[in-house]
Amino acid sequence: MELKLKLEQLHQRVSGLKDQINTEEATKNAFVMPFIQILGYDIFNPTEVVPEYVCDIGTKKGEKVDYVIRKNEEPILIIECKHWKENVDAHNSQLHRYYHVSKARFGVLTNGIIYNFYTDLEKTNIMDEKPFLTVNIEDLKDSSIKILESFTKNEYNLETILDSAEAFKYIKAIRKEFENEIENPSDEMVKLLVNRFFDKPLTANRMVSFKEYTKKALTISINESISYRLKSALSINEKIETKVDEKVNLIDENNGLPKVITTVEELEAFQIVKAILREKITAERIAHRDTQSYFGVLLDDNNRKPICRFHFNSTNKYLEIFHKGKDAGEKTLLNNLDEIYNHRSELHQTVEKYSS
Structure with a gap:
């Protein structure tokens, strides 16, 4: 996806420059204008991209x-x-004030990293309170990028965007409520599920217990579903025996939860490495596997071609890179995820070594 690749490159730019950006004007020049350009609009054409557009409001x-x-x-x-x-x-x-007096159907509020897209789904010509689309340059979602494509110069279509905006808005709202239920099941959710098989009164004490049971059951169900999909994908290109020690759906007998849980931080680190490697190879060749001891990034989904590993399961976080060979991993302490960009050359050397 060309748009996604350009956004990932913008993410690298933002990560590398943001500590040097000290003003709103610098944010616009360094981050927002490149974003507009990525959408295909000519930032140097004042009839197409108009800066400092007058929006008089009443008096x-x-x-x-x-x-x-x-x-x-x-x-x-x-x-x-x-x-x-x-x-x-x-x-x-x-x-909201600017939107009311403009003729545009869409408004964007941004800090150069997060882009909130608004429209008037609730009342005509009155901007909705909440955005129907949020694009986070540091956490790109395929679903968000798909909607964003409709805003590009070549693909822009008002009716298409409005048709999808309402669905996207309410799907996001429903998903948020569902995630809240997983994290902290409400009485209504517990009663809905438990009353289908439990015919005794739900006393206060039982409600407390069943809330915990519900949370654990939902967590296990979701993690096992994800693990099954990952295992199915991983089994396509390699023999099963090469992966026996890396199964991702092992359950801890003590608490009933998966032993391997992929964290948001690990996935963010993977996206950074993926963006770096996209400068040398296609995205399809970059795979990952999570294990109990580390999160690994592989070339061609082959565990004999390790690119790097994230050791994030302790207080200190380490990046292990295999630029000196698959049996000679070299660990480096990470103070934050952005420091992964400091190892671009080693990551490039690793994939080049496997190709030589």
């Missing part, structure tokens, strides 16, 4: 939104920017 004259994107001489998107350290959710009232 307040001279109010300006940072950018307006025009297509066929009509505004289609207004963009309000903040410094990358600011919380964009705290400024949606400002975008």
Whole structure:
């Protein structure tokens, strides 16, 4: 996906530069303008990308939104920017005012890292309180990128976006509620499930117990489903015996939970390594496997071709790279995930070694 690749490259740029970006104006120039360019719009054409667009509000004259994107001489998107350290959710009232007086159907509030897309699904010409789409450059989701493609210059279609915006908005809301139920099951959820097989009264004490049972049951079910899919994918290109020691669905007999649980931090580290390796090889050749002792990144999904491993299961976090050979992993202490970018050359050397 070309758009995803460009966004991953922007992520690398943001990670490498953000500590040097000290103003809102610098955020716009370094992060937001490249994002607009990735969508296919000509940032150097003032009739297509209009900076400091006047949005007079009642008696307040001279109010300006940072950018307006025009297509066929009509505004289609207004963009309000903040410094990358600011919380964009705290400024949606400002975008709300601009949206009300503009003719654009979509508004974006961004700090150069998080892009919140708004429209008027609830009331015509009044911006919704919550965004229907959020694109996080540091945590790219395929589902979000698919919607974002509809905003590119070549693919923009108002009806298509509006048709999908409502579905995407409510799917996201339902997913959030479901995730909340997994983390902290409500009385309603527990009663819904338990009353189907438990015919005794749910006393307060039993409710406490069944909440814990429900949380554990949902967690196990989801993790086993993910583990099954991973194991099925991993079994395609290698013999099963090479993976016996790396099964991801082992259950701890003491607490009934999977022994191997892939963390968000491990997946974020994998995305960073993947973005680095995409400079040398295609995404299809970059695979990962999680084990009890480490999270491994492999070339061609082959455990005889390790690229690196993440040792994140202790207080100190280490990156192990195999640029000196598959039996000569070299560990480096990581203070934060961004330091992985400091090892770009070693990661490139590793994949080049397997190809030589």
